[in-house]
Every structure is written in C-alpha cells, then in structure tokens.
Amino acid sequence: xxxxxxxxxxxxxxxxxxxxxxxxxxxxxxxxxxxxxxxxxxxxxxxxxxxxxxxxxxxxxxxxxxxxxxxxxxxxxxxxxxxxxxxxxxxxxxxxxxxxxxxxxxxxxxxxxxxxxxxxxxxxxxxxxx
Numbered sequence: 001x002x003x004x005x006x007x008x009x010x011x012x013x014x015x016x017x018x019x020x021x022x023x024x025x026x027x028x029x030x031x032x033x034x035x036x037x038x039x040x041x042x043x044x045x046x047x048x049x050x051x052x053x054x055x056x057x058x059x060x061x062x063x064x065x066x067x068x069x070x071x072x073x074x075x076x077x078x079x080x081x082x083x084x085x086x087x088x089x090x091x092x093x094x095x096x097x098x099x100x101x102x103x104x105x106x107x108x109x110x111x112x113x114x115x116x117x118x119x120x121x122x123x124x125x126x127x128x129x130x
Contacts, residue, residue: 004027004028005027006025006026006027007025007026007027008022008023008024008025008026009022009023009024009025009026009031009065009068009069010022010023010068011023011064011065011067011068012041013041013064013067013068014036014041014061014062014064014065014068015036015037015039015040015041015044015061016041016044017034018039018116018117019116021034022034023065023068024065024066024068024069026069026070026129028129029128029129029130030126030127030128030129031066031069031070031071031125031126031127031128031129032126033062033065033066033069033124033125033126033127034124035080035082035116035122035123035124036058036059036061036062036065036122036123036124037058037061037115037116037117037119037121037122038053038054038055038057038058038061038119038120038121039057039061039117039119040057041061041064046117046118046119050091051088051091051092051120051121052091052092052094052095054119054120054121055091055092055095055096055121055123056095058121058122058123059095059096059099059123062123062124062125063099066125066127069127069129070129070130071127071128071129071130072127073099073100075127075128075129075130076100076105076125076126076127077105077106077126077127077128078105078106078107078125078126079100079105079106079107079108079123079124079125079126080107080108080109080110080123080124080125081096081107081108081109081110081121081122081123082109082110082111082112082115082121082122082123083109083110083111083112083120083121084111084112084113084114084115084119084120084121085111085120086109086111088120088121089109092109092121105125
C-alpha cells in the first residue's frame, strides 16, 4: 500500500498565515484547512462591519483555500465555527446557508474567549478532494 504524501496548500487569494502554519494541508483525498478569520487578502487587515460581513469574508477565504487544494464547498464534510459571541449564531447561520445550500456538512459552533487579531469569527473545514 502506497503512503500518501502530505502537501501544504498556499494561495494568494486568501490571507497569508499569521503564524507558523499552512493555509491547509492536503493528505491523499482529504484537505484540512487552518482557521480563517475575516482578513482581507489584499490588505491583510480585518474587515469591519457586522458579523454577516465578517462571516462572508471568512467563508470567502476558506473557499479560496478549498479551490487551491482541489476541492470546493460541495466536498466539505466537517466545519468548525468559533465565535467570540454566541449571540451571533443566527446571523452567521444565514450567511453560512448561502455557502452550503444542500446537504450541509457536519458542524460544531463554539464560543471562545478570543480569536487571533481580535477577530469575532474563525472558520475551519475538512473536505474531500474529488
């Protein structure tokens, strides 16, 4: 049995990592993304505005990484959403549903004390690579 190699995924369409980690790792037919906060990839700064705007930016960043890794939102099997305020849950769900309109993946949503760079939301995913 051949051992599948681990490969780092990088794209300029999503923000660079803000620490010593990869945007995603592909191993065989699975892609593991790092958490995406609402950073504008062009400026490297957090987007401002309501949680819906921030969630959309984090999901757009995640989408760019999925594509760079040979996958897509349709192939995501697990998502973890981290919020600094769980009262944003319903608003995030509204945006999230736009990205996963059919058979959404399994998901956890967790309230945390703080996120990198003062972000209000972070989203990570595991996806199949067809």
